[in-house]
Amino acid sequence: MTEDTETDDGTNRAPATAEATPRIGVCYFPEHWPRERWETDVEQMVEAGIDVVRMGEFSWGRLEPERGEFDFEWLDTAVSLLSDAGIDVVLCTPTATPPKWLIDEHPEILQVEPDGTTREFGSRRHYCFNSEVYREETERIARTMAERYADVDAVVGWQTDNEYGCHETVRCYCEDCASGFREWCRDRYGDVETLNETWGTAFWSQQVGSFEELDPPRHTAAEHHPSRLLDYARFANASVVDYNELQAEIIREANDEWFVTHNFMGHFDTLDSFSVGDSLDFATWDSYPTGFAQDRNTEDATADRLRAGDPDQVSLNHDLYRGPNGFWVMEQQPGDVNWPPRCPQPGEGAMRLWAHQAVAHGANVVSYFRWRRCREGQEQYHAGLRKHDGSPDRGYEDATRAAAEFGALGDLDAVDAPVALCFSYDDLWALDEQPHAPEFDYWGLVGAFYRALRARGIQVDVVDVSPGTEPSFDGYAAVVAPTVHLADESLADAFEGYVDDGGHLLLGPRTGYKLPGNKLQSTLAPGPFADLVGGRVDQHESLPGSIETRLTYRGEGYDFWTWAEWLTPEDGTAVGEYASGVASGRSAVLENEVGAGSVTYCGVWPEADLADALVVDLLDRGGVSHGERFPETVRVAERDGYVWLLNFGGEPVTVDAPDDAEWRVGSESLPAFGVGVVEADVASLSVR
Ligand code: GAL
Ligand code: ZN
Numbered sequence: 001m002t003e004d005t006e007t008d009d010g011t012n013r014a015p016a017t018a019e020a021t022p023r024i025g026v027c028y029f030p031e032h033w034p035r036e037r038w039e040t041d042v043e044q045m046v047e048a049g050i051d052v053v054r055m056g057e058f059s060w061g062r063l064e065p066e067r068g069e070f071d072f073e074w075l076d077t078a079v080s081l082l083s084d085a086g087i088d089v090v091l092c093t094p095t096a097t098p099p100k101w102l103i104d105e106h107p108e109i110l111q112v113e114p115d116g117t118t119r120e121f122g123s124r125r126h127y128c129f130n131s132e133v134y135r136e137e138t139e140r141i142a143r144t145m146a147e148r149y150a151d152v153d154a155v156v157g158w159q160t161d162n163e164y165g166c167h168e169t170v171r172c173y174c175e176d177c178a179s180g181f182r183e184w185c186r187d188r189y190g191d192v193e194t195l196n197e198t199w200g201t202a203f204w205s206q207q208v209g210s211f212e213e214l215d216p217p218r219h220t221a222a223e224h225h226p227s228r229l230l231d232y233a234r235f236a237n238a239s240v241v242d243y244n245e246l247q248a249e250i251i252r253e254a255n256d257e258w259f260v261t262h263n264f265m266g267h268f269d270t271l272d273s274f275s276v277g278d279s280l281d282f283a284t285w286d287s288y289p290t291g292f293a294q295d296r297n298t299e300d301a302t303a304d305r306l307r308a309g310d311p312d313q314v315s316l317n318h319d320l321y322r323g324p325n326g327f328w329v330m331e332q333q334p335g336d337v338n339w340p341p342r343c344p345q346p347g348e349g350a351m352r353l354w355a356h357q358a359v360a361h362g363a364n365v366v367s368y369f370r371w372r373r374c375r376e377g378q379e380q381y382h383a384g385l386r387k388h389d390g391s392p393d394r395g396y397e398d399a400t401r402a403a404a405e406f407g408a409l410g411d412l413d414a415v416d417a418p419v420a421l422c423f424s425y426d427d428l429w430a431l432d433e434q435p436h437a438p439e440f441d442y443w444g445l446v447g448a449f450y451r452a453l454r455a456r457g458i459q460v461d462v463v464d465v466s467p468g469t470e471p472s473f474d475g476y477a478a479v480v481a482p483t484v485h486l487a488d489e490s491l492a493d494a495f496e497g498y499v500d501d502g503g504h505l506l507l508g509p510r511t512g513y514k515l516p517g518n519k520l521q522s523t524l525a526p527g528p529f530a531d532l533v534g535g536r537v538d539q540h541e542s543l544p545g546s547i548e549t550r551l552t553y554r555g556e557g558y559d560f561w562t563w564a565e566w567l568t569p570e571d572g573t574a575v576g577e578y579a580s581g582v583a584s585g586r587s588a589v590l591e592n593e594v595g596a597g598s599v600t601y602c603g604v605w606p607e608a609d610l611a612d613a614l615v616v617d618l619l620d621r622g623g624v625s626h627g628e629r630f631p632e633t634v635r636v637a638e639r640d641g642y643v644w645l646l647n648f649g650g651e652p653v654t655v656d657a658p659d660d661a662e663w664r665v666g667s668e669s670l671p672a673f674g675v676g677v678v679e680a681d682v683a684s685l686s687v688r
Contacts, residue, residue, distance in 0.1 A: 016157075016259040016281040016282055016325045017325055017326065017364075018324060018325055018326040018362065018364075018413070018414030018415075019326075019411060019412060019413045019414055020326070020364040020411065020412065021406065021407065021409070021410050021411050021412070022359040022363060022364055022365065022366070022406040022409070022412060023051040023052055023364065023365050023366075023403070023406065024048070024049055024050050024051060024052070024355065024365070024366055024367070024368070024399050024402055024403040024406065025050060025051065025052030025053060025054065025090075025328075025330075025365050025366065025367030025368070026045060026050050026052075026053055026054075026367055026368045026369075026370070026371045026385060026399070027053075027054045027055075027330075027331060027367060027368065027369045027370045027371065028041070028045075028053045028054070028055050028078075028370070028371045029055070029058075029059075029370065029371070029374070030055065030074065030075075030077075030078040031059055031062045031074060032372075032374050032375070032376065033372070035074070035077070037390070038077070038078060038081055039081060040390075041371060041372070042081045042082060042084075042085045042087070043085075044386070044392075045082075045085070045087060045371070046085050046086075046087070047400070048385070048396060048399055048400040048403060049399075049400060049403025049404055049407065050087065050399070050403065051086075051087060051088060051365075051403075052087065052088045052089075052090060052156075052365050052367055053082050053087050053088070053089055053090070054089075054090040054091075054092065054159060054330060054367055055075070055078060055079075055089065055090070055091060055092065056075065056091045056092045056093075056094055056145075057092035057093075057094060057096060057159065057161070057162040058094060058096060058097045058124065058162065059075070059094045060094035060095070060097055060098060060099050060141060061097065061099040061100075062074065063075065063094060063141070063145070064099065064141065065099075066101060067101060067102070067105070070144065072148055076148075079091075079149070079152060079154060079155065080154075082154060083152070083153065083154030087154070088154060088156045089152075089154045089155045089156065090155075090156065090157055090158065090159055090261075090330075091145065091149060091155055091158055091159070092158065092159040092160070092161070092162060093138070093141065093142045093145065093158065093159075093160055093161055093247055093251075094141065094145075095127070095138050095141065095142070095160075095161045095247070096124050096125055096161050096162040096163070097124045097125075097126075098126070098127050098134070098137065100121055102137060103121045103126070106131075106133045106134075106137075108131060108133065108174075108175075108176070109126075109127050109128060109131045109133055109134045109137075110126055110127070110128065110174075111125075111126060111127065111128045111169060111172040111174065112128075112172055112173045112174035112177075113173060114173050114216070114217065114218050114219050115218070115219040116173075116218065116219070119169075123167075123378070124162075124166075124167075125163075125165075125166055125167050125169040128172045128174050128176055128177060129170075129172065129236075129239040129240050129242070129243045130172070130174075130176040130177045130179075130180040130239050131174075131176050132176070135243070135246060138243070138246065138247065139246065139250060142247055142250045142251065143250050143253075143254070146158070146250055146251050146253070146254035146255070147254050149254075150254040150255045151255075155258070156258070156259065157258045157259035157260065157261060157281070158251045158258055158259070158260050158261070159261055159262060159263055159284070159330065160244055160247040160248060160251070160260060160261075160262045160280075161244075161247065161262065162263060163263055163264070163265055163286060164240050164243075164244070164262065164264075164271055164276065165240065165265070165268065165270050165271045166265060168270070170236050170237065170240055170270035170271050171216075171232065171233070171236040171270060172216075172236070173216040173217075173218050177216055177236075177239070178214075178215050178216055180235065180239060181214055181215075181216055181232065181235050182211045182212060182214050184231075184234075184235040184238060185211055185214055185231065185235075186211045188231075192208050192209065192210060192211060195208055195211075196208055198227065198515075198517035198519075199225065199227035199228060199231075199517060199518075199519070200227060200517075200519040201225070201227075203225070204225070206225050206228075216232060217229055217232050223433075226430070226433050226434055226518045226519075227517050227518040227519060229429075229433050229518075230426070230429055230430055230433065230517075230518040233270065233429040234426070234429075236270070237270070237271060237272050237275060237425070238275075240271060240276060241272075241275050241276055241278070241279070244262060244276050244279055244280075245279045247260075248260045248279040248280065249279075259281040259282065260279070260280055260281055261280050261281060261282055261283060261284045261328070261330070262276060262280055262283065262284065263284045263285060263286050263330035263331060264276075264283055264284070264285040264286070264321060265285065265286055266285060266286065266287060266288065266292050266296070266313075266314070266317045267292060267296040267297075267313065267316075267317065267443050269428060269429075269432060270429075271425075272425035272426075272466070273320065273321060273425075274425070274464040274466075274469075275425075277323065281325055282323055282325035282326055282327055282328070283321040283322075283323060283327050283328075284321070284327060284328040284329065284330035284365075285317055285318075285321045285327065285328075285329060285330065286329070286330055286331035286332075286369065287314060287317065287318075287329050287331065287332055287333060287354065287358065288331075288333040288337055288339075288340075289308060289309020289310070289313075289314050289333060289346075289350075289354060290305070290306055290307065290308070290309050290333065290337070290340065290343075290344065290346055290350075291333070291337055291339060291340035292309060292310070292313055292314070293305035293306065293309045293310045293313065294306070294340045294341055294342065295340050295341065296313075296443070297310055297313055297444075298439060298441050298443070298444030298447070299444075299447075303650065304347075304633050304648060304649050304650050305648075306342070306344045307344060307345075307346055307347035307350060307650060307673065308346060308347045308350045308353060308354075308648045308649075308673050309350075309354070309648070310648075311357065311454070311633070311635045311646060311648045312447060312450060312451045312454045312455075312635070313447065314354070314357065315357060315361050315454065315635070315637070316443075316446070316447060316450050316462075318357070318358055318361035318362065318363065319361060319362075319417075319421070319450075319459075319460055319461065319462050320423065320462045322361065322362040322363075322415065322461070322462075324414075326362050326363065326364045326414065327362060327363055327364075328363055328364060328365040328366070328367065329354075329355075329358045329363050329365070329366045329367060330365075330367050330369075331367065331368070331369035332351070332354055332355060332358070332366050332367060332368045332369060333346070333351070333354065333368075333369070334351060334368040334369060334370065334383050334384055334385050334393070334395035334399075335351065335383030335384075335393055335394050335395045336381075336382075336383045337381075337382050337383065338378075338379050338380075338381035338382040339382075343381070345394070346394075346673075347650060347672060347673035348394075348672065348673055349398060349671070349672075349673045349674055349675075350398070350673045351368070351394065351395040351398035351399065351402075352398035352399070352401050352402045352675065353646060353647070353648070353673050353674070353675055354366075355398070355399070355402040355406075356402065356405075356644055356646060356665075356675045356677070357635070357637065357644065357646050359406060359412070359639070359644075360637035360638070360639050360642075360644035360646070361415060361459075361637055361639070362414060362415040362639065366402070368384075368385050368395060368399055369384075370382070370384045370385075371384050371385055371386060372384040372385070372386040372387070372388065372390065373386070373387055373388040373393070374388070375388050383395060385399055405665050405677075408664070408665075409642070409664060409665075409677070412639055412640045412642070413639070413640040414639075414640075415459050415461075415638075415639050416459070417458075417459040417460050417461040417476075418458065418459070418476065418477045418478070418622070418624045419453060419458050419459070419460045419461075419476060419477065419478045419479070419480060419619075419622075419624065420460065420461050420462075420463045420473055420476040420478075420479045420480070421446070421449070421450060421453070421460045421461070421462050421463065421479075421480050421481075421482070422463055422465040422471070422479065422480065422481035422482070422484060423446060423462045423463065423464060423465065424464065424465050424466035424467075424484065424485075424486070425466055426466040426467055426486050426516070427442060427466070427483060427484065427485040427486055428442040428443075430485055430486055430514065430518050431483075431485055431510070433518075436542045436563075437542035437543075437544075437562050437563065439561075439562050440542065440562055440563060440605075442483075445482050445483055445508065445509075445605055446482045446483075448482065448605060448606060448607075448608075448611050449480050449482040449506070449508060449606075449611055449614075449615065450480075450482075451608065451611065452606075452608065452611035452612045452614070452615040453480065453615055454635060454637075455608075455612060455629050455630055455632070455635075456612075456615065456616065456619065456626040456627055456628075456629060456630075457626060457627035457630065457635075457636040457637070457638070457643075457682040457683075457685075458615075458619065458624065458626055459637060459638060459639075460480075461476075463479075465481065465484055465491055466486075467486055467487075467488055467491075467516035468516070470490065470494065471491070471494055472494070473494065473495075473498040473503060474498075476498075476503065477503075477504070477619075477622035477623060477624045478503070478504045478505070478506070478618050478619060478621070478622035478624060479495075479498060479503060479504070479505045479506070480505075480506045480508075480615070480618070481495075481505065481506070481507050481508065481511065482508040483507075483508045483509060483510045483511050484507070484511045484512065484529075485510050485511065485512075485513055485514055486513075486514045486515065486516045486518065487511070487512045487513075487514070487515075487516075487521075487526075487527055487528050487529065488515070488516055488528065489528050491528070492512075492528035492529050492532065495529065495532055495599075496531075496532055496594070496595075498597070499532065499594045499595055499596075499597035499598065499599055500594065500595030500596065500597065501595065501596060501597065502595070502596035502597045503597045503622075504597050504598050504599075504600075504618055504621045504622040505532075505597070505598070505599045505600070506599075506600045506602065506614060506615070506618045507526070507529065507533065507599065507600070507601045507602065508602050508605075508606075509540075509563050509564075509565055509602065509603050509604055509605060510525075510540075510563070510565075511525065511526045511529060511601070512525050512526030512527035512528055512529040512530070513525045513526075513527065514527075524536045524537055524538070525537035525540075525565070526601065529601075530570075531571075532592065532594055532599045533572055533590055533592060533599055533601040534569065534570050534571035534572025534573075534590055534591075534592030534594075534599070535567050535568055535569040535570045535571075535572040535587070535590045535592075535601065536567070536568050536570065537565045537566070537567060537568075537603065538565075538566045538567065538568045538586075539565070539566040539583075540563070540564065540565045540566075540603075541563075541564050541583075542562060542563055543561070543562060543563070543564060543581075545561070547581060548580040548581060549561050549562075549564065549580060549581070549604075550578070550579040550580040551576050551577060551578050551579050551580075551588045551589075551604065551610075552576065552577055552579050553575060553576040553588075553589055553610060553613055553614070554575055554576070554613070554617075556613065557579060558606070558607060558609050558610035558613065559607040559609070559610065560588075560604035560605055560606050560607055560610060561604075561605055561607060562605050563604055563605045564578070564581075564583060564588065564603065564604050565588070565603030565604070566578070566583050566586040566587070566588075566603070567586070567587040567588060567589075567590055567601070567603050568587070569587055569590055571592055572590035572591060572592035572599075572601070573590065573591050573592070574587035574588075574589070574590055575589050575590065575591045575600075576588040576589025576590075576602070576603075587603075588602075588603050588604055589601065589602050589603065589604075589614075590603075598621055600614065600617070600618065602614055612629055625681075625682075625683045626682070626683060627682045627683050627685060627686070628685075628686045630687060631649070631653075631687065633647065633648045633649030634646070634647055634648070634649065634653055634670075634687050635648065636682055636685060638682055641679060642664060642677050642678070642679060643677070643678050643679070643680055643681075643682055643685065644675065644676070644677050645666075645670055645675065645676040645677075645678065645685070645687070646675055647670040647671070647672065647673060647674050647675070648673070649672060649673075650672045650673070651672055652669065652670060652671050652672055652674070653670050653687045653688065654668055654669055654670070654687065654688045655668040655669075655670060655676060655678075655685060655686070655687050655688075656668070656685065656686045656687070656688065657678055657680050657684065657685050658680055658684050661678050661679060661680035661684070662678065662679045662680075663676060663677070663678050664677045664678065664679065665677035670687075
């Protein structure tokens with residue numbers, strides 16, 4: 001890791017490292033406000049301790065009102081006001097919103113839905129990633145902007161575009177995408193025989209005679225072939241990866257000291273952030289906890305979650321996006337927002353709580369969206385740090401407090417996680433196509449295991465295990481794979497090497513069912529992992545709430561839900577058995593000693609108590625010390641010797657800590673939605 005360097009103007013310029021003094025930022029749209037106000041805005045940012053400002057992501061229409069007629073003066077002025085105040089600027093390419101004149105010139109830029117409907121101008125994200133014209137236009141605007149700011153010190157880096165894929169826009173079904181898909185399949189398979197074999201196209205007369213026959217999976221009477229769908233998901237993802245590379249190259253050509261990042265979304269399905277991340281210096285993401293608790297959570301939006309979000313849902317994204325150079329929250333919910341079904345005011349202090357949680361999980365910048373509630377356009381019902389009359393809103397006070405607290409904590413090292421959590425977007429896509437139960441959701445299943453780890457205060461790294469990756473589990477005391485649905489021998493080898501050397505692996509249901517092409521393995525599940533697991537899956541069933549779902553694990557009774565596999569032990573030992581239904585007496589959980597380590601296979605979607613028991617046994621085997629099981633609304637997270645206690649509940653709690661524990665923020669009395677930071681061992685803390 002590199003050292004942070006102080007620059008002449010005193011700002012901290014080492015944005016692309018894992019270690020840093022965490023900073024507060026804000027997303028600013030000077031173009032929405034009279035110029036006379038900008039100086040005041042900047043003064044108030046300085047008062048709040050804001051160090052970073054992001055701008056420009058939707059500004060194409062202002063920067064180039066007519067083809068070739070550029071107006072940069074307003075942005076130059078905003079950048080120099082911020083620069084004079086010592087604030088770092090992150091600029092964005094404005095490509096999420098091509099202006100009307102461009103669409104009128106080239107309507108073929110527009111995206112098309114599976115039923116042939118064009119996504120028209122009038123909102124945002126209305127371009128196709130595979131449009132050659134749009135790629136040329138992207139190069140033109142990105143290069144013009146990048147070259148203009150190449151020598152401006154205050155501009156420290158770039159965000160490409162904005163939230164690729166938001167509003168379901170990764171997958172487009174236009175003619176450009178059709179020809180792109182044909183090319184992509186040709187590159188991947190070489191000849192149609194290989195494609196036919198990999199997909200398995202004898203079913204329903206799906207044989208492909210030539211690559212020219214391939215179309216996007218457009219509107220049909222019944223479901224599409226799952227292998228074709230999966231490859232379309234991969235192709236669409238690859239189109240975004242390419243498009244992002246194009247942008248990143250142009251930015252780096254102008255100034256290779258800039259960092260390049262992108263703002264991903266929370267619990268987002270259609271974009272593989274690992275693959276897009278290959279051309280970024282680090283990832284950032286946009287965190288809206290009270291919205292996510294409602295619109296993308298398999299669990300209930302309880303009153304507490306409506307006020308502060310589900311802590312584990314939020315931090316799973318922090319951990320997913322955290323890489324060797326850390327991560328940022330590029331957009332942090334500033335108060336009430338406009339897009340979830342309901343928009344209660346967040347709990348008192350929640351905006352500060354979220355910033356602390358992000359930093360505890362490795363964030364180096366937490367940047368609120370947006371500076372001021374906007375008086376025009378689609379997001380008038382979305383708060384900012386300031387109200388639309390300019391006065392401070394609730395988030396402003398929280399952001400100010402967080403900025404001061406982070407400054408006092410100083411430099412923080414990277415998060416050091418003892419456990420790896422396996423994740424694969426390919427599995428997410430395959431399981432999304434064939435969930436086999438309405439409630440079977442990849443995020444929910446991953447979340448069930450993740451929640452159990454977090455409830456014990458365990459930091460985790462998220463590791464990509466999608467087909468073709470060569471994951472390394474070196475240095476992890478334990479590995480949890482909630483499912484590895486599509487699997488090949490190379491992943492089985494990686495797991496085997498890890499366990500042989502003394503690693504401890506916990507595998508969840510639906511593992512090893514399919515080949516990477518999305519057809520069943522020729523052997524029973526868990527396919528290539530059967531030897532490791534020491535047994536096989538004899539049957540599976542998906543179960544509604546009206547059927548009792550009970551099992552015993554090491555003699556204790558537990559609930560599970562929605563998914564059950566009847567397991568046949570071979571070398572492995574049954575440590576869990578069904579205690580209800582037609583599976584009664586059959587094996588549900590297997591354990592196998594392999595080499596110097598162990599493998600546990602859990603054939604159900606575990607309820608919280610079972611997930612906790614499985615995880616605690618795994619941690620004990622791996623020699624990972626852990627805390628007590630914290631209540632659902634209290635989370636602890638460790639970074640660089642500091643432990644954050646984060647109260648996501650509406651009631652105060654008291655922390656029991658050793659007498660010599662030093663409180664750096666707050667104290668043992670944690671108010672509702674409050675935060676404490678203490679120097680102590682996680683295992684020595686408990687709450688009342
Ligand atoms: C994000 C987006 C922002 C804004 C925000 C509202 O998804 O990047 O531009 O729309 O949501 O919460
Ligand atoms: Zn398209």
